[in-house]
Amino acid sequence: MVRDARKGALLTMRGNIEHDRTSMNHDTYSDDYIRGILNSVKVIAMVGASPVDARPSYFAFKYLVQRGYDMIPVNPGHVGKTLLGRPFVASLGDIGRPFDMIDIFRSSAHIMPVVDEALTTAPLPKVIWMQLGARDDAAAAKAEAAGIKVVMNRCPKIEYGRLSSEISWMGVNSRTISAKRAPIPTQGMRLSLNRTSLGGAATTAADRAAKNKTESS
Amino acid sequence: MTDRLPGFSTLAVHAGAQPDPTTGARATPIYQTTSFVFNDADHAASLFGLQAFGNIYTRIGNPTNAVLEERVAALEGGTAALVVASGHAAQVVVLQQLLKPGDEFIAARKLYGGSINQFTHAFKSFGWNVVWADTDDIGSFERAVTPHTKAIFTESIANPGGTVTDIEAIAAVARKAGVPLIVDNTLATPYLIRPIDHGADIVVHSLTKFLGGHGNSIGGVIVDAGTFDWSRDNKYPMLSEPRPEYHGIKIHETFGNFAFAIACRVLGLRDLGPALSPFNAFMILTGIETLPLRMQKHCDNAKAVAEYLAGHPAVASVNYAGLEGDKYHSVARKYCPKGAGAVFTFSLKGGFDAGVKLVSNLKLFSHLANVGDTRSLVIHPASTTHSQLDDAAKVKAGAGPDIVRLSIGIEDKEDLIADLEQALA
Numbered sequence: 293m294v295r296d297a298r299k300g301a302l303l304t305m306r307g308n309i310e311h312d313r314t315s316m317n318h319d320t321y322s323d324d325y326i327r328g329i330l331n332s333v334k335v336i337a338m339v340g341a342s343p344v345d346a347r348p349s350y351f352a353f354k355y356l357v358q359r360g361y362d363m364i365p366v367n368p369g370h371v372g373k374t375l376l377g378r379p380f381v382a383s384l385g386d387i388g389r390p391f392d393m394i395d396i397f398r399s400s401a402h403i404m405p406v407v408d409e410a411l412t413t414a415p416l417p418k419v420i421w422m423q424l425g426a427r428d429d430a431a432a433a434k435a436e437a438a439g440i441k442v443v444m445n446r447c448p449k450i451e452y453g454r455l456s457s458e459i460s461w462m463g464v465n466s467r468t469i470s471a472k473r474a475p476i477p478t479q480g481m482r483l484s485l486n487r488t489s490l491g492g493a494a495t496t497a498a499d500r501a502a503k504n505k506t507e508s509s
Numbered sequence: 510m511t512d513r514l515p516g517f518s519t520l521a522v523h524a525g526a527q528p529d530p531t532t533g534a535r536a537t538p539i540y541q542t543t544s545f546v547f548n549d550a551d552h553a554a555s556l557f558g559l560q561a562f563g564n565i566y567t568r569i570g571n572p573t574n575a576v577l578e579e580r581v582a583a584l585e586g587g588t589a590a591l592v593v594a595s596g597h598a599a600q601v602v603v604l605q606q607l608l609k610p611g612d613e614f615i616a617a618r619k620l621y622g623g624s625i626n627q628f629t630h631a632f633k634s635f636g637w638n639v640v641w642a643d644t645d646d647i648g649s650f651e652r653a654v655t656p657h658t659k660a661i662f663t664e665s666i667a668n669p670g671g672t673v674t675d676i677e678a679i680a681a682v683a684r685k686a687g688v689p690l691i692v693d694n695t696l697a698t699p700y701l702i703r704p705i706d707h708g709a710d711i712v713v714h715s716l717t718k719f720l721g722g723h724g725n726s727i728g729g730v731i732v733d734a735g736t737f738d739w740s741r742d743n744k745y746p747m748l749s750e751p752r753p754e755y756h757g758i759k760i761h762e763t764f765g766n767f768a769f770a771i772a773c774r775v776l777g778l779r780d781l782g783p784a785l786s787p788f789n790a791f792m793i794l795t796g797i798e799t800l801p802l803r804m805q806k807h808c809d810n811a812k813a814v815a816e817y818l819a820g821h822p823a824v825a826s827v828n829y830a831g832l833e834g835d836k837y838h839s840v841a842r843k844y845c846p847k848g849a850g851a852v853f854t855f856s857l858k859g860g861f862d863a864g865v866k867l868v869s870n871l872k873l874f875s876h877l878a879n880v881g882d883t884r885s886l887v888i889h890p891a892s893t894t895h896s897q898l899d900d901a902a903k904v905k906a907g908a909g910p911d912i913v914r915l916s917i918g919i920e921d922k923e924d925l926i927a928d929l930e931q932a933l934a
């Protein structure tokens with residue numbers, strides 16, 4: 293009751309930001325969903341990882357290494373080289389050990405073959421994550437049918453920084469609050485992601501942003 | 510467990526802040542330092558290359574300022590924010606990301622006089638050409654759009670006229686033109702109006718006014734709504750093209766829906782330099798904690814004073830959207846049902862001389878060039894804030910010679926009315 297009344301009040305104040313949903317909605321994700329993934333995966337294969345230090349994939353790879361994830365760079369164009377000391381492999385099949393998550397740094401048009409390949413690996417990964425700007429709903433449905441969790445059009449670095457509030461150094465709205473004293477972050481340390489969330493991984497304007505994007509293309 | 514949504518007052522107190530990791534200090538510490546030690550060479554390189562989150566140098570970012578940034582972003586419903594040294598600095602930094610010499614932006618004619626000056630003269634010297642439009646005629650915005658238009662700028666509640674803007678109508682023009690809508694939300698604050706909910710892509714504030722609220726610190730802020738697609742075409746190369754100063758990084762591609770705030774920080778603030786002092790950030794943060802309480806009192810007092818003046822025989826007219834029958838009353842009821850703000854103008858039957866006399870007779874109202882203080886303020890715009898405009902432009906900006914502007918404080922309204930009563934006698 294209390295919660296309903298509060299929701300009513302907030303809806304007038306902030307617009308339609310809360311989506312009660314039963315099926316997976318890939319426009320917005322709850323913080324719990326993202327937090328659950330980032331807290332449980334350990335080994336991440338990054339498909340499309342680039343050794344060029346101005347590329348977003350390089351940023352994300354380095355950040356996730358620093359936060360203690362076991363990162364594997366996957367890119368057939370760079371086999372024989374290493375990324376921050378980790379050897380590139382040509383494909384998921386060449387990894388040769390189990391991995392928990394695939395982070396795909398490819399555009400939407402190149403997602404499906406990666407998902408198809410992922411579905412042939414054993415054991416299956418627990419999560420397939422597509423980078424900011426990348427989304428393929430058919431590929432997502434296929435992966436979900438195999439019991440794999442999917443995140444699309446998000447960056448794990450940004451989400452980790454947001455949920456830990458580390459990203460707040462950059463003036464970013466973490467959309468979380470906490471009255472607890474946080475530990476001092478040090479190199480390679482995993483940060484607590486268990487802050488109080490303010491209504492999921494979306495802002496009021498997120499739906500409009502998504503709409504702007506589809507309408508313009 | 511579902512995510513729970515704290516309300517506006519909770520965010521005003523908590524957003525962005527948490528107990529200090531090192532000392533446990535509960536109030537946000539003032540990190541009065543120019544620079545921050547790196548862990549090692551790689552950490553330094555990562556920070557400079559925008560690869561890690563962290564602090565380098567207070568011109569680019571500071572932990573006290575970051576709390577203020579996140580707080581305002583949360584209150585406005587934006588993805589990120591950047592604080593700068595003043596409201597005017599916010600406007601320069603925003604437009605620097607959007608315009609190249611020879612480009613145009615459309616601005617509502619009813620604006621703070623200082624903004625009219627900044628746009629007309631200072632920005633002209635940068636080759637950024639302002640094209641004026643009229644808030645009361647949405648068609649004038651549409652007609653002003655050309656292939657060189659890069660942005661539309663308006664105030665939510667305009668200073669000094671008490672005009673409430675139909676933000677959604679102007680947002681529709683901006684959307685059609687494929688340019689971002691910038692709203693100066695200084696006089697409304699997010700307590701009264703959240704422009705992003707009505708279609709704004711960028712919100713700016715002079716923090717100097719109601720957000721800080723105590724007349725003690727100058728500051729400004731830029732809020733990124735995260736709504737604009739900067740890479741749709743090549744209109745906004747600062748965001749969509751590789752940046753040579755950062756080894757070819759594309760800001761929008763790398764930072765997604767908070768790219769505009771990052772561009773303002775790493776291309777604007779870093780190079781233009783108008784950094785906010787952490788001490789000012791602390792003062793403004795403390796002010797924001799009581800924003801909902803203060804703003805309601807400001808509005809309630811303003812309505813009582815406006816009603817009193819409207820019934821006074823020496824007063825020709827009162828321009829306050831909170832009054833029934835006011836031209837902007839219905840727009841105000843839609844956009845700011847909690848109150849129409851606390852800055853408004855009125856005109857005296859006795860004209861210019863009566864205005865000057867009133868200002869000198871008042872004992873509780875302070876005669877000064879600011880708004881949004883706890884104290885009630887009065888000014889005669891035609892001879893001060895708007896004095897650089899010619900007579901026609903003064904009238905168009907809502908600052909004709911017979912006009913007096915009030916900024917109503919949070920004193921007891923009976924005392925404010927009594928002071929006006931004796932000064933008008």
Ligand SMILES: Cc1ncc(COP(=O)(O)O)c(C=O)c1O
Pocket residue numbers: 595596597598621623624664668693695696714715716717718727728729879880
């Ligand atoms: C609506 C509005 N915008 C911008 C400004 C400029 O802000 P600042 O004085 O902080 O530079 C003011 C100042 O009066 C203002 O009233």
